[in-house]
Amino acid sequence: MREESVYKPPKVWKWEQGDSGSFSNSFNRPTAGATHEKKLPAGKHTFQVYSMATPNGIKIAIMFEELLTLGHTGAEYDAYMIKIGEGDQFGSDFVGINPNSKIPAMIDNSTSPPLRLFESGSMLLYLADKFNALIPVDPAKRAECLNWVFWQVGSAPYVGGGFGHFYAYAPVKMKYPIDRFTTEVKRQLDVLDRHLADKNFICGDEYTIADIMIWPWYGQLVLNILYEAAEFLDTALYKNVNRWAQHISSRDAVKRGRMVNRAWGPLDGQLHERHDAGDFQAKTQDKIG
Numbered sequence: 001m002r003e004e005s006v007y008k009p010p011k012v013w014k015w016e017q018g019d020s021g022s023f024s025n026s027f028n029r030p031t032a033g034a035t036h037e038k039k040l041p042a043g044k045h046t047f048q049v050y051s052m053a054t055p056n057g058i059k060i061a062i063m064f065e066e067l068l069t070l071g072h073t074g075a076e077y078d079a080y081m082i083k084i085g086e087g088d089q090f091g092s093d094f095v096g097i098n099p100n101s102k103i104p105a106m107i108d109n110s111t112s113p114p115l116r117l118f119e120s121g122s123m124l125l126y127l128a129d130k131f132n133a134l135i136p137v138d139p140a141k142r143a144e145c146l147n148w149v150f151w152q153v154g155s156a157p158y159v160g161g162g163f164g165h166f167y168a169y170a171p172v173k174m175k176y177p178i179d180r181f182t183t184e185v186k187r188q189l190d191v192l193d194r195h196l197a198d199k200n201f202i203c204g205d206e207y208t209i210a211d212i213m214i215w216p217w218y219g220q221l222v223l224n225i226l227y228e229a230a231e232f233l234d235t236a237l238y239k240n241v242n243r244w245a246q247h248i249s250s251r252d253a254v255k256r257g258r259m260v261n262r263a264w265g266p267l268d269g270q271l272h273e274r275h276d277a278g279d280f281q282a283k284t285q286d287k288i289g
Contacts, residue, residue, distance in 0.1 A: 043078025
């Protein structure tokens with residue numbers, strides 16, 4: 001056994017700030033609360049979104065773009081980037097919206113006082129109910145939709161905080177945690193693959209918030225967008241998930257939503273801030289920066 005793999009936990013754990021790998025600024029403290037004063041910008045629309053184009057972050061942008069595509073003009077929004085690698089999520093205004101310091105978070109100014117929302121599942125369910133869209137009306141179908149919404153909420157930590165961290169971001173690659181989380185991620189992919197065997201979408205023939213919740217993690221994973229791990233995970237095995245993932249990725253609202261608050265990759269796929277539909281026509285750094 002290699003020396004670095006041997007660890008004897010102390011009687012009482014004490015935090016020692018060190019190298020936690022990529023995105024270390026996003027989880028490098030054992031305490032909550034703001035670390036600095038920082039006022040958040042605000043635009044003209046009812047909804048103010050503060051996010052970054054991570055799998056959790058793009059859910060809310062995709063949701064808004066889908067609502068706007070359906071003709072819900074009241075779903076116009078301003079989206080501002082929270083640079084989690086630089087610790088923006090620990091700024092005072094952001095912590096005031098989300099005390100858990102995680103993206104996405106948003107404000108709904110249509111209420112008095114304005115309503116804060118955090119946690120992507122809560123945000124999507126709130127918007128689905130507010131606009132009566134992208135969630136089944138039938139009680140049984142609604143319950144099934146929410147089953148899968150909360151399946152994703154409970155499963156994603158294994159994909160992101162588990163597999164993604166140890167496979168892609170940890171400063172030292174270790175066999176045990178990679179094997180542990182790879183096994184669970186592949187089991188989850190199998191759950192989805194079996195479920196999608198006779199369905200176009202997660203809830204049958206109806207596109208819902210369940211698809212919007214699940215695709216950014218599992219869809220992007222099998223399409224090799226997330227962690228560039230498709231070959232390692234042998235995601236070609238999951239033919240039904242791949243079919244579904246490709247179908248979702250072809251939607252115009254999904255393409256737009258993936259761009260929002262993105263500051264990496266091809267320039268024409270970035271939209272640092274979003275204030276109206278015309279922003280998606282921007283193709284230069286001066287326009288989108």
